[in-house]
Amino acid sequence: MKLKIYDDIYLNTEFENLSQKGIHKGCSGIILDIKADECFVRFRNHLNRGDYACININSKFLDFDEHQPKExxxxxxxxxxxxxxxxxxFKPQKFFEYDCVELAVEKDKYAKFGxxxxxxxxxxxxxxxxxxxxVIFTDYxxxxxxxxxAVHEDDLILVKK
Amino acid sequence: MSLFEKIVLPIGTKPKSGWIKWYHSGIPDEEGEKRKQAQDDAKILKHCENCTALSGCYFSAKNMPLYPLHPHCDCLVFSISKQISKVVATCALEKFTDYIFGEKYQNNGKTRLFKELGFTVKDSNYLKSELERQAKQKYLNGDYILGHLNKYGQRITIDIKLKSPLKNDIILKTGWMIRTLGCLTCNTPLGDR
Known part of the structure; x- marks a missing residue:
């Protein structure tokens, strides 16, 4: 199937150079541009929603998922x-589930919650x-x-993994 | 929209009884990869993250978030004409083994509280099952307290009654996240006082 701009796709092959950037086989993305067989893809980081990576990649390494609506x-x-x-x-993942963390800053956006x-x-x-x-903060x-x-990663320090 | 859903009253109103389903266009109901992708794209599409987090969630009409959440809200609220029955309340075992009784959290006070009640890590499976059973029933009865809503979702507090080995029956205020299509997941087995 010939891919088009604004097609949602999945990466169908694992590449070492991409995996070092956090992009693995199965990663979803959207084609932003196509030149011949080269697709310019914005990959989604499922571990950090909102984070992305833009990569040029041959269309043969992409599987079609669905087409974005015109609107x-x-x-x-x-x-x-x-x-x-x-x-x-992708940004490297800084913290993992059940990590013990400490708030490293004093900010109104956190202080208003105590x-x-x-x-x-x-x-x-x-x-x-x-x-x-x-993060669930507890009175020790x-x-x-x-x-x-929700706390920004730059405002947290790891206490115990 | 399923057979059991119909568009509710105009914006700003809600049914006096029964259940509602929150809906934001473009966000699949089922939890999974498609929903995550749609929520990821929602920011590019300038949709409210709180609204997209609520899409697909069921609420008791007497205990639902403010509707609309904000001016120019695109959300719709459907009434559900049939009693919802497929509620699934899930409490990960790790909430007890890795968090409440976890070694790294030995000093946060929760382990001590549970031990004072006579519970240890060996009771994790029992505690998990009991929380799930009671949370499901309470949610079905609309017996929960709405908490904080943000891009992660809508929190609710559910009181869970436990038979303590050492003391009289106790009430734990547990924290849950409402997920889509009648599902809940436990955030914390011991929340507020």
Missing amino acids: HYPAWEHFKATGDLEKDS VHKGAKGAIMEDFCIDSEYY NTGYDIADI
């Missing part, structure tokens, strides 16, 4: 015009969204929870 085209055109198309690797610098908590999902992890004096909120 989505303007949004993808906007991404092509304004997005960072040089980004060619979570302050030094609070300890647990990562409670096996993925993150926009590099923000879902009582054992009861303070709050469960």
Whole structure:
């Protein structure tokens, strides 16, 4: 099947150079451009929703999934015009489910939930969204929870793996 | 839209009884790869992440998030004409083995609380089963408290009654995440006081 722009695809082959960037066989993406047999693909990072990598790859290594609806085209055109198309690797995953972490900063967006610098908590999902992890913070004096909120990875430090 | 769903009252209103299904176009109901892809693309498409997290979720009409969530909200709310029955409440065993009784969390107070009640890591399977059983029933009865909503989803608190080996019956406030099509997953077996 001949692939087209704005086709959703899956990578059907494992490549060492791509795997080092976090992109593995089975990774989903969307074709943003095609020149002959070369597809320019925006791959999705399922471990960090919102993260992506743009790669040129031969169409024979891509399996068709479905075509994006026409009403989505303007949004993808906007991404092509304004997005960072040089980004060619996924962000490495910093934390994992059940990691014990500590809030390393004092910020209003966390403080409004009662979570302050030094609070300890647990990562409670096996993925993150926009590099923000879902963390349940606990009052270590009582054992009861303070709050469960999304915290940016740069604002957390690992206490125990 | 299934046979049991019909469009509800206009925006800003809700049925007085029964159940509703939250819906945002373009987001598949079933949890899995397709739903994750659609939610990933939702940001590019300028959709509200909280709304897309709710899409496909069932709520008791008497206990549902504010509708609409925000001005110009694209969400719809369908009433469900049939009593929902296929509720699945899941509490990962690791919530007890790796979290409550986990070595790295020995000092966070939760292990101590559970041990004071007479529970140890050996009770993990029993605790998991009991939480799942009761959470399912309470959810079906609409007996939960809505908590925080963000891009990860809608939290609810469910009171779970446990027979403690050492003390009188106790009530645990457990934290759950509402997933799609009548599913819940446990966030924390011991949340608020």
